[in-house]
Amino acid sequence: MKKKKWSNLYLFLVFIFLYVPIFYLIFYSFNAGGTMNDFTGFTLSNYQTVFDDARLIGIVLNTFMLAFLSSLIATTIGTFGAMGIYFTKRRRTRNALLSLNNILMVSPDVIIGASFLIFFTFLGISLNFFSVLLSHIAFSIPIVVLMVLPKLNEMNASLLDAARDLGASTFGVIWKVILPFITPGVIAGYFMAFTYSLDDFAVTFFVTGNGFSTLSVEIYSRARQGISLEINALSALIFLFSICLVIGYYFISKDNLTKKQKRRLRQQSEAREIL
Amino acid sequence: MKKSKWFYSTPYYLWLLFFVITPVVMIFYQSFFNIEGNFTFENYQIYFTSGTYLKMTLNSVWYAFLITLITLIISYPTAYLLSKTKHKQLWLMLIVLPTWVNLLLKAYAFIGIFSTHGGVNHFLEFIGIGSRQILFTDFSFIFVAAYIEIPFMIMPIFNSLEELDPSLISASRDLGANSFETFRRVIFPLSLNGVKSGVQSVFIPALSLFMLTRLIGGNRVITLGTAIEEHFLVTQNWGMGSTIGVVLIVAMFIIMRLTNEKKRKGGPLSK
Numbered sequence: 448m449k450k451k452k453w454s455n456l457y458l459f460l461v462f463i464f465l466y467v468p469i470f471y472l473i474f475y476s477f478n479a480g481g482t483m484n485d486f487t488g489f490t491l492s493n494y495q496t497v498f499d500d501a502r503l504i505g506i507v508l509n510t511f512m513l514a515f516l517s518s519l520i521a522t523t524i525g526t527f528g529a530m531g532i533y534f535t536k537r538r539r540t541r542n543a544l545l546s547l548n549n550i551l552m553v554s555p556d557v558i559i560g561a562s563f564l565i566f567f568t569f570l571g572i573s574l575n576f577f578s579v580l581l582s583h584i585a586f587s588i589p590i591v592v593l594m595v596l597p598k599l600n601e602m603n604a605s606l607l608d609a610a611r612d613l614g615a616s617t618f619g620v621i622w623k624v625i626l627p628f629i630t631p632g633v634i635a636g637y638f639m640a641f642t643y644s645l646d647d648f649a650v651t652f653f654v655t656g657n658g659f660s661t662l663s664v665e666i667y668s669r670a671r672q673g674i675s676l677e678i679n680a681l682s683a684l685i686f687l688f689s690i691c692l693v694i695g696y697y698f699i700s701k702d703n704l705t706k707k708q709k710r711r712l713r714q715q716s717e718a719r720e721i722l
Numbered sequence: 723m724k725k726s727k728w729f730y731s732t733p734y735y736l737w738l739l740f741f742v743i744t745p746v747v748m749i750f751y752q753s754f755f756n757i758e759g760n761f762t763f764e765n766y767q768i769y770f771t772s773g774t775y776l777k778m779t780l781n782s783v784w785y786a787f788l789i790t791l792i793t794l795i796i797s798y799p800t801a802y803l804l805s806k807t808k809h810k811q812l813w814l815m816l817i818v819l820p821t822w823v824n825l826l827l828k829a830y831a832f833i834g835i836f837s838t839h840g841g842v843n844h845f846l847e848f849i850g851i852g853s854r855q856i857l858f859t860d861f862s863f864i865f866v867a868a869y870i871e872i873p874f875m876i877m878p879i880f881n882s883l884e885e886l887d888p889s890l891i892s893a894s895r896d897l898g899a900n901s902f903e904t905f906r907r908v909i910f911p912l913s914l915n916g917v918k919s920g921v922q923s924v925f926i927p928a929l930s931l932f933m934l935t936r937l938i939g940g941n942r943v944i945t946l947g948t949a950i951e952e953h954f955l956v957t958q959n960w961g962m963g964s965t966i967g968v969v970l971i972v973a974m975f976i977i978m979r980l981t982n983e984k985k986r987k988g989g990p991l992s993k
Contacts, residue, residue: 454803458813461800465820465872468831471841475834483834484844528734550742553922553974555930557947561954561967562745565752585741588734621730648826648933649947653954666826670937674834682827689822697815 469686476679483674493680500677503665507681510645510662513576517583518640524584525591525640526633530625532592533599552589559586560653567654574656582654583644590643591636598632599625631699638696746971753964765965775949779969782945785864786928792868793875793924794917800872801879801916802909814880821873829937832866833857836938858940866938867931875920882916883909918981926974946970 471483476494480487497503532548535541551559563582564574572578602625610624626633648663655664662685669678756762769775804813820828835841836857843853856862886909894904930947946966953963 454806457799458803458807461796461872462816464869465817468828468835468869469820469823471835472827472831482839483837484839484841524733524737527730528737531731531734544738547738547742550746553926553978555926555947555970555974557930557932557950558749558967558970558974559745561950561963562749563741564954565748565960565964566740566745569748581741585737588737588741592734642822646822646824648824649930652933653951663824663826666824666830667933667937670826670830670833674830674837678827678830682823682830685827686823689819693815693819693822 469682472679473683473686476676476683478676478679481676483676483679493676494684496677497680497684503677503681506660506662506665509576509659513580513583513661514641514644517580517644518587518637521584521587521640522591522633522637525588525636526595526629528588529592529595529599530621532596548589548592550589551586552593556647556649557653560650563650564653574654576659578654578656579651579659579661582650583647586647586650587640587643590639591633594636594639595629595632598629602628634699635696638692638699642692749964749967749971752960753968755961757959757961762961765961768962769965769969775966778944778949779946781943782929782947783973785860785867785943785945786925788864789867789871789928790921790925792864793871794921796868797872797875797920798879798917801876801883804876804880805883810884814877817873817876825870826933826937828870829866829934832862832869832938836862857938858942860939860943863934863939863943867928867934870931870934871924871928874923878919878923879913879916882913886912922977922981925977929970929973946973 475483475486477489477491478486479490479492528548532541532544535544559582563578563585567574567578567581572581606624606628607620610620615623646663647661648667651661652664652667655661662681666678666681669675753765754761754763756764800817804810804817807813837843838853838855838857840857842856847853890908890912891904894908895901899907929945930950931945932947932951935941935943935945935948946969949966950963950970953959953966
């Protein structure tokens, strides 16, 4: 019993450690004093400043627009890419494709950013919204593939044969059989791509020009100038939004889980019947 | 099905060609050009002969090692204890949640906490040690980097502990091993794969976190990432920047070689 107490204390301390900086930030967003040191009085004026700052609001909208578009395109390309890998019958080719797919997952951000910068400059693509969008699509595709592929592997292959025997076209098989089955994986992939895009700083920092800025880049340049409680207020809003996203994601993955559990239960009962 | 497969996954293969293979090739290619745009081996020569670059690389590797070690020491017990709690999924979600807060915002929070009149110095004054310079030191860089990477270390270790078959632990106990022996001979070896992938996902970013060295390290700490950013965006010496990039890619492959599971049973797809 005593052991349990110590382990709970340890976990508690780790959680405190993980959350203190975030709550520190949010706490001072209500500070009237203008610094992150002395709490002189409660105010909402920092939030007022955020909503009055047209440039900042514009950047927030840009960031979400970018995340929305890039993850949508990345999900489409990635889902069909995962099907391509799934239907690749030779194991060696399939493993080679998977290794290539994972290169961008493990590469440090600076390498991705620098190499994309060289690539865009070589092609003569000017550095603006378009170059950032292309990069975000590019680094989001592999995570979509990794989310969709396990779902495809779970699928019973005889379903596809049955559909084709019953006369379904390729399009029909994809639309009516494969897609409905892998939908949870596709949605999870979309969520992951969305957060990758929202979170990214380093790649955007390399490939963006003067005309276009995202939230991370803006926070970086403001943080280099020192503290402004406007950022604190903004981070509190972002934190709230993240919580909503996490809850949404949690329900989707829970849905996945229960289906898995249901299947396991069914398999168990079938096994029992055989016995 | 076969022909149409090529049709609908064409965009994906184009992506592999243009955004995975081409950029890597181009960074290699660029590393053979000097600042005037002439083909040369100069960059590699400078990198390996002038002591500054080698020293910087060693420094960066050392910092990454320290960051990885500290995160591992904090994360392993956390993951282990988490796997024994009742509402695992809820706790795990609470661990993951901070990773959804933008990295820049977390760094920004530490600028406030570590500043001369910030929270930590208030506390140090209160307990009588007195305030001191914390921001813009090596310590603050390692601390913040470890803070950011901890969830990425906890998750893979937790997953490997979850996959562990509980009957193995019972067997070990039945055969007379005490809980420490069980941990040392059964649990730890079986969770080693999680530790390896955790190390992989912490060490590689730790080599390249240039925004932290700028915001928290105050340009005192220079990592490989900082050097690349400096060469590309400040001094515009892309050739040298690419050379350091190639070094970073090589370092990445070495780490992946060291941390990949040795016994590959036919790749990740086989079941």
